[in-house]
Amino acid sequence: MPVPIEYRDAAPDVRAVFDDIKRTRQVADVNNFWKYLAHDPVTLRRTWESVKEVMAPGKLDVLTKEMLYLAISVSNGCGYCIASHGAAARKAGMTEAMFGELMGVVGMANETNRLANGYRVPIDPMFEW
Amino acid sequence: MPVPIEYRDAAPDVRAVFDDIKRTRQVADVNNFWKYLAHDPVTLRRTWESVKEVMAPGKLDVLTKEMLYLAISVSNGCGYCIASHGAAARKAGMTEAMFGELMGVVGMANETNRLANGYRVPIDPMFEW
Amino acid sequence: MPVPIEYRDAAPDVRAVFDDIKRTRQVADVNNFWKYLAHDPVTLRRTWESVKEVMAPGKLDVLTKEMLYLAISVSNGCGYCIASHGAAARKAGMTEAMFGELMGVVGMANETNRLANGYRVPIDPMFEW
Amino acid sequence: MPVPIEYRDAAPDVRAVFDDIKRTRQVADVNNFWKYLAHDPVTLRRTWESVKEVMAPGKLDVLTKEMLYLAISVSNGCGYCIASHGAAARKAGMTEAMFGELMGVVGMANETNRLANGYRVPIDPMFEW
Amino acid sequence: MPVPIEYRDAAPDVRAVFDDIKRTRQVADVNNFWKYLAHDPVTLRRTWESVKEVMAPGKLDVLTKEMLYLAISVSNGCGYCIASHGAAARKAGMTEAMFGELMGVVGMANETNRLANGYRVPIDPMFEW
Amino acid sequence: MPVPIEYRDAAPDVRAVFDDIKRTRQVADVNNFWKYLAHDPVTLRRTWESVKEVMAPGKLDVLTKEMLYLAISVSNGCGYCIASHGAAARKAGMTEAMFGELMGVVGMANETNRLANGYRVPIDPMFEW
Numbered sequence: 103m104p105v106p107i108e109y110r111d112a113a114p115d116v117r118a119v120f121d122d123i124k125r126t127r128q129v130a131d132v133n134n135f136w137k138y139l140a141h142d143p144v145t146l147r148r149t150w151e152s153v154k155e156v157m158a159p160g161k162l163d164v165l166t167k168e169m170l171y172l173a174i175s176v177s178n179g180c181g182y183c184i185a186s187h188g189a190a191a192r193k194a195g196m197t198e199a200m201f202g203e204l205m206g207v208v209g210m211a212n213e214t215n216r217l218a219n220g221y222r223v224p225i226d227p228m229f230e231w
Numbered sequence: 232m233p234v235p236i237e238y239r240d241a242a243p244d245v246r247a248v249f250d251d252i253k254r255t256r257q258v259a260d261v262n263n264f265w266k267y268l269a270h271d272p273v274t275l276r277r278t279w280e281s282v283k284e285v286m287a288p289g290k291l292d293v294l295t296k297e298m299l300y301l302a303i304s305v306s307n308g309c310g311y312c313i314a315s316h317g318a319a320a321r322k323a324g325m326t327e328a329m330f331g332e333l334m335g336v337v338g339m340a341n342e343t344n345r346l347a348n349g350y351r352v353p354i355d356p357m358f359e360w
Numbered sequence: 361m362p363v364p365i366e367y368r369d370a371a372p373d374v375r376a377v378f379d380d381i382k383r384t385r386q387v388a389d390v391n392n393f394w395k396y397l398a399h400d401p402v403t404l405r406r407t408w409e410s411v412k413e414v415m416a417p418g419k420l421d422v423l424t425k426e427m428l429y430l431a432i433s434v435s436n437g438c439g440y441c442i443a444s445h446g447a448a449a450r451k452a453g454m455t456e457a458m459f460g461e462l463m464g465v466v467g468m469a470n471e472t473n474r475l476a477n478g479y480r481v482p483i484d485p486m487f488e489w
Numbered sequence: 490m491p492v493p494i495e496y497r498d499a500a501p502d503v504r505a506v507f508d509d510i511k512r513t514r515q516v517a518d519v520n521n522f523w524k525y526l527a528h529d530p531v532t533l534r535r536t537w538e539s540v541k542e543v544m545a546p547g548k549l550d551v552l553t554k555e556m557l558y559l560a561i562s563v564s565n566g567c568g569y570c571i572a573s574h575g576a577a578a579r580k581a582g583m584t585e586a587m588f589g590e591l592m593g594v595v596g597m598a599n600e601t602n603r604l605a606n607g608y609r610v611p612i613d614p615m616f617e618w
Numbered sequence: 619m620p621v622p623i624e625y626r627d628a629a630p631d632v633r634a635v636f637d638d639i640k641r642t643r644q645v646a647d648v649n650n651f652w653k654y655l656a657h658d659p660v661t662l663r664r665t666w667e668s669v670k671e672v673m674a675p676g677k678l679d680v681l682t683k684e685m686l687y688l689a690i691s692v693s694n695g696c697g698y699c700i701a702s703h704g705a706a707a708r709k710a711g712m713t714e715a716m717f718g719e720l721m722g723v724v725g726m727a728n729e730t731n732r733l734a735n736g737y738r739v740p741i742d743p744m745f746e747w
Numbered sequence: 748m749p750v751p752i753e754y755r756d757a758a759p760d761v762r763a764v765f766d767d768i769k770r771t772r773q774v775a776d777v778n779n780f781w782k783y784l785a786h787d788p789v790t791l792r793r794t795w796e797s798v799k800e801v802m803a804p805g806k807l808d809v810l811t812k813e814m815l816y817l818a819i820s821v822s823n824g825c826g827y828c829i830a831s832h833g834a835a836a837r838k839a840g841m842t843e844a845m846f847g848e849l850m851g852v853v854g855m856a857n858e859t860n861r862l863a864n865g866y867r868v869p870i871d872p873m874f875e876w
Contacts, residue, residue: 104350104843133358135343138350142847148671149343149854152664156335161328166295167336173299174306174340176478179566179824182347183340184478185358198491199290202529205478206285207296209536211303211312213471214264217278218311220434220442220463221233221267229262229314233456271460277542278467281535305865308437308695313865327620331658334865338665338858345857349821349829349850362608362714391616393601396608400718406797407601407725413793414593419586424553425594431557432564432598437695440605441598443616457548464543465554469561469570472522475536476569479491479525487520487572563736566824571736585749589787592736596794600729607692607700607721620866649874651859654866665862672851677844682811683852686818690856693819698863699856701874715806722801723812727819727828730780733794734827737749737783745778745830 106137116140119150126154133186165194172196173208235266245269248279255283262315294323301325302337364395374398377408384412391444423452430454431466493524503527506537513541520573552581559583560595622653632656635666642670649702681710688712689724751782761785764795771799778831810839817841818853 109120109131120140123132139146157167168191175183191201238249238260249269252261268275286296297320304312317330325333367378367389378398381390397404415425426449433441449459496507496518507527510519526533544554555578562570575588583591625636625647636656639648655662673683684707691699707717754765754776765785768777784791802812813836820828836846 133355134352138352145847145851148668156339160332162332170302170336171340175344176474177303177306178344179477180344180347182352182354183344185354189358202532203289203291206532207299208474209471210285211300212474213467215304215307215309215312216434216466216470218309219437223263223267223311225311225314226262229318274460274464277539305861308864331661335661337861341861342854342858345821345853348824391613392610396610403718403722410793414597418590420590428560428594429598433602435561435564436602438602438605440610440612441602443612447616461547461549465557468543469558473562473565473567473570476567481521481525481569483569483572484520487576563732566735593790595732596729599732600725603692603724603728606695649871650868654868672855676848678848686852687856689815690822691860693822694860696860696863698868698870699860701870705874719805719807723815726801727816731820731823731825731828734825739779739783739827741827741830742778745834
């Protein structure tokens with residue numbers, strides 16, 4: 103089973119990504135996700151560059167993006183991602199009351215997605231614009 | 232295959248729900264989802280009451296809730312729900328540029344959820360608070 | 361794109377499976393699923409033998425088994441499977457009122473599965489027996 | 490990480506739901522799922538009212554409903570839900586032999602759902618009624 | 619509903635990506651996926667750069683990569699992706715007999731994934747290395 | 748909670764399957780998956796016969812089949828299956844560098860599957876052949 107690669111043991115290309123993560127996020131160390139991805143420096147670099155671009159504030163603010171990320175992770179049942187993006191969303195300003203409402207939406211969406219499947223509901227012309 | 236139940240053919244308990252949907256959403260007619268659920272008046276009523284409660288503005292505004300709903304529907308691949316909640320999110324103020332960023336987050340979350348699974352990344356103690 | 365393989369065009373090993381399906385189910389022709397699987401006679405035979413064994417009445421009756429099959433297909437969003445197992449469940453005795461209750465369970469299970477994920481609920485000792 | 494809310498620490502609105510769960514199910518205490526949902530009393534109440542309505546005996550009996558719930562939970566890979574609804578289904582009368590047949594159906598449905606996807610099987614006209 | 623953006627109507631940043639796709643894949647025009655993503659030039663560029671890097675021959679050859687991509691798309695039930703990566707895998711050398719075996723693996727993996735979930739099988743120490 | 752059934756405690760029909768697994772795979776003992784399935788000898792036998800047929804070398808070699816199996820298991824988030832088929836793929840010759848590329852494909856496929864869903868991309872005529 104792979105072990106996490108710590109900064110002190112990392113090759114220069116991995117260290118460069120770790121440094122950029124720490125600088126961008128203002129953290130003292132990277133979290134386990136990146137230490138495991140470090141086994142594949144190409145995927146490490148590509149994934150970090152993509153996450154950095156996608157999660158930067160733009161037309162959507164960071165809090166909204168982190169809540170979307172968390173909602174998908176809850177829906178998919180990824181334990182690590184629920185923990186890490188739950189922490190990130192809280193850090194970005196999600197209160198427990200907001201988390202409660204987010205969970206309500208995730209639950210209902212998963213329910214009505216199946217109701218629409220099962221009743222084989224055809225798309226209304228007005229939704230086709 | 233079930234057919235949609237139109238207002239003119241609906242029983243009083245179904246009409247009551249349709250009326251509340253039309254009043255709450257300020258629309259002239261309900262969309263197909265409700266016309267199909269009407270085959271089961273108990274589920275129709277429960278689902279509408281739940282959706283109304285969950286999607287009302289609270290700690291999260293309506294736009295954020297609709298974007299979360301859309302993101303889950305895209306992730307689950309529910310064609311009807313993508314169309315109907317895509318329309319609802321746009322009506323609530325989602326621009327095409329915001330949709331583009333939302334899709335970026337949905338895509339990356341689905342990617343990194345699998346990277347975390349496959350590398351069997353253990354949860355960092357700092358995420359356990 | 362593959363085309364369905366009709367009985368008249370089928371090789372003997374495919375015909376043998378088609379004959380067994382028709383005999384077991386008392387139908388005049390096999391449905392499209394089998395006509396497409398016929399492109400791979402090994403998978404056709406294995407899948408049919410497995411389905412026949414799994415769906416035979418045992419400790420669970422045929423109606424219960426078809427409803428379970430339908431519920432999974434709805435949850436997974438498989439359009440073909442919803443149509444074909446919806447028909448099979450109705451043939452086995454599922455009324456529209458039963459279908460409505462089944463859909464209610466499928467919806468709630470998909471909702472509460474996500475609530476349990478998101479709140480990271482630990483398993484109660486009493487459920488570990 | 491949220492902690493479970495025990496009855497002694499719960500607010501009156503949460504206690505009211507806990508009391509109804511204990512009365513309805515004839516249990517001495519509620520299971521963890523409800524103790525975590527109690528962080529959001531609105532979702533707690535809505536989810537319990539919905540589960541109570543959906544899982545009450547109707548056109549489908551309680552055992553069939555619990556088996557459907559369990560089958561979806563297994564298919565979705567929700568560990569908590571497999572444990573809790575596995576216990577509930579057994580309490581409602583599911584024997585280990587019945588569980589074995591249920592698992593056979595869940596497995597085959599997940600297999601053939603993908604075979605239908607991959608071969609892009611068109612729906613037979615007879616299934617469109 | 620978004621319309622595809624054709625080369626003649628595309629902005630320079632979109633054209634640059636389209637040109638690189640056409641050059642890399644030696645095709646006369648890009649397929650619809652890219653024409654829709656073109657509504658969001660940032661996601662278009664990032665997605666293409668990532669796909670190009672991931673799908674280039676490396677320790678795994680192109681055929682193996684395309685079969686993995688197809689297998690995931692079948693498992694997820696993404697209709698567009700099954701069609702496009704089915705075509706790509708065939709172009710890279712996948713015969714119909716190979717597709718049949720791939721489908722057999724996808725089906726069995728989806729089946730046994732659920733059997734492992736439902737029986738709550740603990741990981742063998744020898745798999746933890 | 749079921750316990751694993753060891754060879755010494757197994758009935759003759761279970762022992763016969765265990766013997767065939769050990770002989771086919773040249774292992775001293777079967778892994779937990781089979782010891783749990785042994786609670787249902789019919790499913791044990793059917794699952795083993797199917798896995799044996801599907802995973803035998805054919806038009807695809809064993810390494811490719813194990814990598815496909817692993818990719819699906821990662822995508823579905825089945826912890827046991829990721830561990831067991833990760834071990835099987837490595838035994839069949841998958842290096843860590845190959846695993847890294849496999850993970851890259853699994854991640855991108857899960858991302859672009861959602862991009863295709865969300866943009867509701869229509870299938871190109873050239874993919875319909």
